[in-house]
Amino acid sequence: MTSSTVLQRCVGCDLHIHGSEQVCPFCGAAQTASPRLRSRSLRAGVLAVTVAGALGISACAYGCPPLPDGGTACGEAEVDSGVSSDLCPAEDGGLEPCPVDGGVDAGNGG
Amino acid sequence: MGAEPTARLGAPRTAREADVTHPHPLYCVWELTLACDLGCKHCGSRAGKARPEELTTAQALEVVAQLHEVGVRDVVLIGGEAYLREDWPIIARALAERGITVNMTTGARNLHPERIQQAVDAGLSSISISLDGLERTHDALRGSPGAWKAAVKAAGDVARTRLQLSVNTQLNRLSLPELPDLARLLVELGARAWQVQLTVAMGRAADRPELLLQPYELLELFPLLVRIQDETLLPNEIRLFPANNIGYFGPYEARLRAGGAEGRHWSGCPAGQWALGIEADGTLKGCPSLPTRAYAGGNLKTERLTELLTRSPQLRVLRERTRADLWGFCAGCYYADVCKGGCSWTAHSLLGRPGNNPYCIHRATQLSQRGLRERVSKVERAPGQPFDHGRFELIEEPIPADAQSPTCVQPLDAETMKKVLRKS
Secondary structure, eight states: OOTTTEEEEOTTTOOEEETTOSBOTTTOOBOOSSOSSEEEEOSSSEEOOOOSOOOOOOOOTTOOOOOGGGOOSSOHHHHOOOGGGOOEEOTTSSEEOOOOSSSOOTTTTO | OOOSOGGGTTGGGSOOHHHHHSOOOOEEEEEOOSBOSOOOTTOTTOOBSOOTTOOOHHHHHHHHHHHHHTTOOEEEEESSOGGGSTTHHHHHHHHHHTTOEEEEEEOOTTOOHHHHHHHHHHTOOEEEEEOOSSHHHHHHHHTOTTHHHHHHHHHHHHHTSSSEEEEEEEESTTTGGGHHHHHHHHHHHTOSEEEEEEOOSSGGGTTOGGGSOOGGGHHHHHHHHHHHIIIIIGGGTOEEEEOTTSBOOGGGHHHHGGGGOTTOOOOOOOBTTTEEEEOTTSBEESSTTSOHHHHOOOBTTTSOHHHHHHHOHHHHHHHTOOGGGOOGGGGGOTTHHHHTTSOHHHHHHHHSSSSOOOOBHHHHHHHHHTTEEEEEEEEEOOOSSTTOOOEEEEEEEEOOTTOOSSOOOOOOOHHHHHHHHHOO
8 A cells, every 4th residue: 555545634625635644635624633534445345444523514615516404506407307207109199108129028037 | 124234235246455455346236148138229238139259158157157256256147148148047146155245237128026036036235226217207218118017027026026227227318318317216115225327428429319318417416416316315215326426526436336325435447456247248348338349358258257357457457547547537537546437338428438528526526617518519429339329529618598497497499309219
């Protein structure tokens, strides 16, 4: 492991930063001698060594998208486009899910 | 409701000290058959008919023994539709009898109570049912009227057994607006876990690029997932598991990765190292989703798993990736040494090789701070084989002055949608 594969979470903004960082590259916070939460990365999976409880996420200079509890510009209503109603025309003049392509007939094998 | 504690979710896949000392695959996703009773518009394997030379029962049981031999602790049975193989309970029981955790992922169109009882009897731990939205969206994406009703019925039936009910959902332009309502449905159904994964430009999804979210739209997706987690899932003890292709770091990593398990973070593509994928004809890959042509690392009908793990270059190239193998934005990323370019499947399916993955919240955020965003545009079609892909161009461009803030996901208009879903 190297200093860039061992990550800790910044005491200021809570983002993951290299274990060797003395100052957070994202928010500029000085890292204390005892990080609030440090994790050791393995080559793939992870083995976590943790201290302290869950940490909140705070705003930072990183440029985070708006947080959920701070509201987002894209509210649910705005993105509820109704596209799910745009299906294929049915024989009865209504709409229905479009035909299967490449699949098998209903009930085949099941 | 399933009685199993949520705390054990993912436990068999967690690397222990001994696993690190002697690395070996911890989990395997096994396509038992390519036969399927659905015709999903985004299906990466273009499932429908069984493969020509699928494993016999005897061959499958030999694979079970070999998975146990190399230390696999968790197997997910998939298809096609795994339950369309008549001998699936025999294979599942053989795995369970060796102490391997057995799960099934299913579209559940014909997951009748009798089959659920077979799963209980065979020793399965959980069943994950695919729900890609509310009824009309799900049925349209799954290519089958009645698919949603059948899946919801089966989910309720599973939840009333000792099996743990999980749900998995494709994230794309159709399903995204319905995620909050879908989360509320999960509560009603008694689900204990929810895995969400980005629809990737593979197989039939490569034929329908209009379905794909654009990389910059992760700036909307992540806050939405956290909001759903906080408002609906956590209060009802449902754990959210973003898949390995939802990346990476940024302000939401600690809350979302590995179900929000404390101390977890993304640490690179597990393919070929901790994970394996097996196709129904015995083809071995480092991950079930990887393109077959580029990543088939041998066949278990004729070669032993232990040998393939050692000598297959198609597996080795994945687990030995370093920063030096990355390219594009990922090569210069702050997290490069840990992340290693994120999901190999996503990057390869889009750009023809791994190591540069635009579907990354850290990347999208860094670019947006510079007034930039990335989008993908299809330039080459997929040939039409299982687990195939086309080629996409990655375009970096200034964020349009009239773009909504941060970048609201734009729906498809009705005409485009009809064309997308009708494509064959």
